[in-house]
Amino acid sequence: MSHLLPPDEEARIAALRALALLDTPNEPVFDRVTRLVTVLLGVPRATVSLIDTDRQWFKSQVGMDISETPRDVAFCAYTVLEAAPLVVEDAKQDERFAANPYVTKSDGIRFYVGIPLQSSQGLVLGSLCAMDSQPRHLTTQEQAAMQDLADIVTGEIHLRERLIKEQQIRAATQEALSALHQSLEQQIERRTRELNLVIESAYDAYLSIDAQGRVLDWNRAAESMFGWRRQEALTRPLTALMFPEGLSYPDESTPITCDATRRDGVRLPVEVRQKSYELHGRLRRSLFIHDITERQQLERLRDQQAREDVLTRLPNRRALDERLPEAMARVRRTLSPLAVLFLDLDGFKRINDLHGHAMGDELLRDMAKRLQQAVRETDFVARWAGDEFVVLLEGVAEEALEPLAQKLIHVIEQPLQVGSTVLQVSTSIGVALFVPDAPETAHELLKRADVAMYVAKRAGKARIELARPADITPTL
Structure with missing residues (x-):
């Protein structure tokens, strides 16, 4: 099939080439978004697609083993042409795509949603896409979530445009200075x-x-x-x-x-x-x-975003990986207590299955706020992954850990009213104490807390399990 061109095609291609994103390696800032798309919508495939002159190229992809396709078979070409979100609930019933080879093949595309990615001048460079091999309906909440994630990608594009412009200004200034001298x-x-x-x-x-x-x-x-x-x-x-x-x-x-x-x-x-x-x-x-x-403000903002979970605004795994070794070093220096609490929500999958991922996301955001409010300002709460959270407690006596963990269980168990729907989950908690003399890495400490959490979950959920002590090498 041939592809139609938008009226601003020449300017659009020029803006895309100036951005210098085509044929570049994967980057975490884009890969995090595509992974979130698959989780939020429950689809097997997601891409950040850029529409070049004759091809569709994927800056990031999940569930795809190719890096580009011809433009004339690209669903995203229609998103660029229409400059608006495109939702195809069943591609085999859509005359634009029914004969598309990526639809007719085994396990082909049946469901598609694409949100335009625009330059700072409003030119559509590509789209954030989600695809499934089964027909499905896109809810208003899911489309809003997709739009939020597309806004993150668009923000990154705009940031790069500003940085490129600044580099051009500096280069022009340097060139002028060299010429002057x-x-x-x-x-x-x-x-x-x-x-x-x-x-x-x-x-x-x-x-x-x-x-x-x-x-x-x-x-x-x-x-x-x-x-x-x-x-x-x-x-x-x-x-x-x-x-x-x-x-x-x-x-x-x-x-x-x-x-x-x-x-x-x-x-x-x-x-x-x-x-x-x-x-x-x-x-x-x-x-x-x-x-x-x-x-410098832009660089600090990018650095902050790299350490912040998009959904809950809590510190993410990368931030935890930086914070935990620092806390362990303080313990070895001051001998003050350190405990790691690994939490997993009980019944969260049922919330997603019954009420959809948008409702599950609302629950996760609320759980994050509850955890932050339930601990001290000096304590550290991070989202590990999915419905798992990690809490670092420094300077808390061992005998105070169980009451605090019980408090967290009680806080999590409180119902959440969303419209006419009442959501309720519990949590299983694994607790690992860090012993200063133990030759234990941050990864091993987290692993002990994680294993203890699974023991608590298997024992009946909404429980606390203290991890086995770390191995301590005898001092000679």
Whole structure:
């Protein structure tokens, strides 16, 4: 089958190529989303699909053993064409897809939903897709969950667009700076007017200093960035204006990242590019200073998202993997108690089966809030996976553990009213105490708590089981 093209196809392809995502390796930020799609909708296949000129390429896929398909057989091509969510409840009953080879083959696609992924200019680059080999109906809650996950992917795309734009600006600035300094001594008179125009209109702060670090030139961007007017800054040293401890001058091909101080005392993260030259036998330095506050904020946001569970907003397994070794190190240093509680919800699968995954997600979010409210602010609650949670308790006496675990069981057992539906689950808890003298890794400590949880579950659920003690190597 041939494929129709959207009216903005040329601009769309240009935006896709500029994003530099095609034919790149898998990345956790996209793979987490496709895995969540399969869990939330209960489907075997999910993809982050990008529609190229003649192909559909998968940036991330679950349940698929191929990385791309021709565009003319891609369901996602219709999502791009219509620029709206596409839901196909039974592909064999849809004349657009009934003869599609990916539908007619054994175990082919019967159900499909695709949510558009748009650039910051509104161009549809591809879609977040879920597929099943059985016909099915997509609920309003499931479509809303898909849209939320697609928004996460879209946010990542927009972040990359901003970073690429910033890199282009920096590259353009560096290129302009290199051009300005090329044969500067021979061209200085002829290019003075052009140089002043570039400097005054530059987005970055520009400074020219002498060998003693005193300001010889100061553009409008520097005035705005640091709060000193040009006439106030001229002849003053950098140490009195923005770098109290001075500024090092390493390899000029490498930018310096450091903090500068504004006139009002506010510290500002900056990236400094510099170039030294001689003018009439005297050393001069040109500095271009770029405010990197927004870039650092974006990097911190990405780092936070990498350690946060999307559904519950609790710390995720990666965050736990970082926190637990730190807690164990404190125990070995201070000999204060540490307990790991591994919780698994009893009856959660029945909630999903009876009421759907959207209702199950609401229950998980509520359970996460309950656990956080039931422990101290200094304690650590993480979502391990699915309906499993881990709680780290530092400085809690052993005799207080059982009452606290019973409290958590009671908290979890309280019914949750969602509309006219009442949801209720219990929890089984495995408790592992960390002994400072034990040569035990974080993985082994978690494993002991996990095994104890399964013992509690097999013993009747809504129970607490203390893990067997860790092996301790005798001290010679």
